[in-house]
Amino acid sequence: MSRRRRDGGVPAPLLVPALLAVAFLVLPLAGLVVRAPWSQIGPQLASPGVGQALRLSLVSATLATAVSLLLGVPLAWVLARSTLRGRSVLRALVTVPLVLPPVVGGVALFLVLGRQGIVGRWLFEATGFSLPFTTAAVVVAETFVAMPFLVISVEGALRAADARFEDAAATLGADRWTTFRRVTLPLVAPGVAAGAVLCWARALGEFGATITFAGNFPGTTQTMPLAVYLALQRDPEAAIVLSLVLLAVSLATLLLLRGRWLGRTVSA
Amino acid sequence: MSNRSLRLTVAAAAVLALGACTGPPAADAPAGAATGTATDTASTADEGLSGTLTVFAAASLTDVFTTLGEQFEQQHPQVDVQFSFAGSSALAAQLTQGAPADLFAAADETQMARVQEAGLVEDPKGFAANRLMLAVPPANPAGLRPPEGQPGLPSLAEVLTSDVTLAVCAEEVPCGAAAAEVLAAAGQPATPDTYEEDVRAVLTKVELGEVDAGLVYVSDVAAAGDGVVAFAFREGEQAVNRYEAAVLTAAPNPAAARAFSELVRSDAGQAALGAAGFPPA
Numbered sequence: 293m294s295r296r297r298r299d300g301g302v303p304a305p306l307l308v309p310a311l312l313a314v315a316f317l318v319l320p321l322a323g324l325v326v327r328a329p330w331s332q333i334g335p336q337l338a339s340p341g342v343g344q345a346l347r348l349s350l351v352s353a354t355l356a357t358a359v360s361l362l363l364g365v366p367l368a369w370v371l372a373r374s375t376l377r378g379r380s381v382l383r384a385l386v387t388v389p390l391v392l393p394p395v396v397g398g399v400a401l402f403l404v405l406g407r408q409g410i411v412g413r414w415l416f417e418a419t420g421f422s423l424p425f426t427t428a429a430v431v432v433a434e435t436f437v438a439m440p441f442l443v444i445s446v447e448g449a450l451r452a453a454d455a456r457f458e459d460a461a462a463t464l465g466a467d468r469w470t471t472f473r474r475v476t477l478p479l480v481a482p483g484v485a486a487g488a489v490l491c492w493a494r495a496l497g498e499f500g501a502t503i504t505f506a507g508n509f510p511g512t513t514q515t516m517p518l519a520v521y522l523a524l525q526r527d528p529e530a531a532i533v534l535s536l537v538l539l540a541v542s543l544a545t546l547l548l549l550r551g552r553w554l555g556r557t558v559s560a
Numbered sequence: 561m562s563n564r565s566l567r568l569t570v571a572a573a574a575v576l577a578l579g580a581c582t583g584p585p586a587a588d589a590p591a592g593a594a595t596g597t598a599t600d601t602a603s604t605a606d607e608g609l610s611g612t613l614t615v616f617a618a619a620s621l622t623d624v625f626t627t628l629g630e631q632f633e634q635q636h637p638q639v640d641v642q643f644s645f646a647g648s649s650a651l652a653a654q655l656t657q658g659a660p661a662d663l664f665a666a667a668d669e670t671q672m673a674r675v676q677e678a679g680l681v682e683d684p685k686g687f688a689a690n691r692l693m694l695a696v697p698p699a700n701p702a703g704l705r706p707p708e709g710q711p712g713l714p715s716l717a718e719v720l721t722s723d724v725t726l727a728v729c730a731e732e733v734p735c736g737a738a739a740a741e742v743l744a745a746a747g748q749p750a751t752p753d754t755y756e757e758d759v760r761a762v763l764t765k766v767e768l769g770e771v772d773a774g775l776v777y778v779s780d781v782a783a784a785g786d787g788v789v790a791f792a793f794r795e796g797e798q799a800v801n802r803y804e805a806a807v808l809t810a811a812p813n814p815a816a817a818r819a820f821s822e823l824v825r826s827d828a829g830q831a832a833l834g835a836a837g838f839p840p841a
Contacts, residue, residue: 337692425725425753507754508730525649525732532832
């Protein structure tokens with residue numbers, strides 16, 4: 293403890309680029325705040341479309357994160373711990389959505405899950421259900437784009453975690469599932485939480501795959517980024533207001549989560 | 561398939577263009593300007609046009625302007641024509657945010673007026689018109705067709721049924737304003753299921769067979785070829801968009817922009833627009 297530097301000094305070669313990075317990342321945000329037509333905020337917030345879009349964004353991003361956790365954490369474990377052959381190919385494949393332009397992702401989803409798609413056609417013929425242009429399609433599009441963020445984050449945490457705890461659990465007679473549940477998961481909980489936050493944030497801002505695969509209909513598929521994009525074409529000031537609302541809500545959520553969730557697991 | 565992939569590129573470009581309102585185009589400008597000054601002195605024939613010509617054009621003009629752009633480059637080998645195709649209102653928004661362009665071609669007068677009010681263009685000139693048709697996938701999953709044995713065009717209400725999956729443009733873009741107008745005139749025979757960001761996005765969804773019908777321009781139907789089947793309807797005759805083009809007052813290459821605008825309004829340009837399905841202005 294006593295070895296920690298008390299003055300908190302940051303070496304200049306780190307300080308200068310770090311300050312530049314802060315300026316680069318924060319100034320555009322400041323620009324939005326400065327240029328915001330504050331007198332319009334009240335009427336904008338009162339318009340029914342905004343609440344609808346915001347609610348839809350929060351619900352769909354949260355659902356997308358839940359799906360990502362359910363499927364992504366096991367996938368991360370497979371990538372980090374299993375001795376499966378071709379893991380590196382698998383890793384490259386499942387992170388493709390990171391580099392794929394989201395619009396192309398949306399079209400790819402059509403080709404598989406659309407009512408003319410490989411899987412979607414069969415579903416449509418059997419049940420009459422067609423996924424595109426529904427809220428479920430928004431969740432699917434967001435999950436497709438955001439899940440890799442969670443997988444990468446959790447895989448990194450798994451790799452960094454000390455595998456000897458798992459070995460110890462195994463020598464004490466725990467099977468692999470119990471070890472995963474009782475040892476591995478608590479060990480990487482901060483990584484899972486960080487990945488979930490990243491995934492949620494990405495899903496919240498998702499635009500391209502959503503507008504392509506889910507379309508744009510107020511109340512059903514029009515999330516905040518879509519509303520912002522269309523508002524930008526008609527009334528840029530309204531778009532700034534909408535963006536600020538989305539920013540405020542997401543910042544508040546992230547701060548709250550970081551304080552409670554990440555903070556507690558780290559200190560525990 | 562090549563049509564489709566072209567359209568995907570357009571859709572991708574539209575989204576890239578969104579990101580570009582603040583950044584990338586500015587990065588292109590100095591390069592274009594540099595080419596201009598470098599070749600200005602070297603150019604000899606054809607009125608001394610050179611450099612980069614940046615044209616912001618409505619998404620519905622994608623095919624015909626691409627063809628005209630190639631013609632223009634053949635006539636003026638020193639000129640490199642760059643297009644940015646997107647919904648007219650997205651382009652208008654980019655221009656008012658200072659995006660560098662030489663020529664703006666909008667799909668309706670409203671979007672041109674926005675740019676004109678911002679003092680960015682003078683004297684827009686009409687060069688084409690367009691009206692809406694109801695496009696359906698070739699398989700026509702909802703079995704939409706106009707009633708038979710009836711003289712003249714049917715009403716949209718006679719073709720559309722209320723239970724179809726319908727895609728239209730968002731009201732913010734010109735084709736969406738026209739779509740709202742024809743649906744209202746026909747007594748709202750169906751409710752749209754999605755409001756797309758531009759007309760090519762509507763067309764893509766019809767071609768993919770993901771919607772039963774979409775309201776698109778006559779010219780898009782021509783561009784889609786066998787990809788869609790389309791019906792004209794009475795209300796479409798009342799909601800006609802007038803396309804306008806104008807040279808930006810701050811154009812880096814105004815001479816080339818004027819020349820391209822003249823090409824579009826020339827007999828050759830009008831013939832190309834006619835061949836692409838645009839009714840004459």
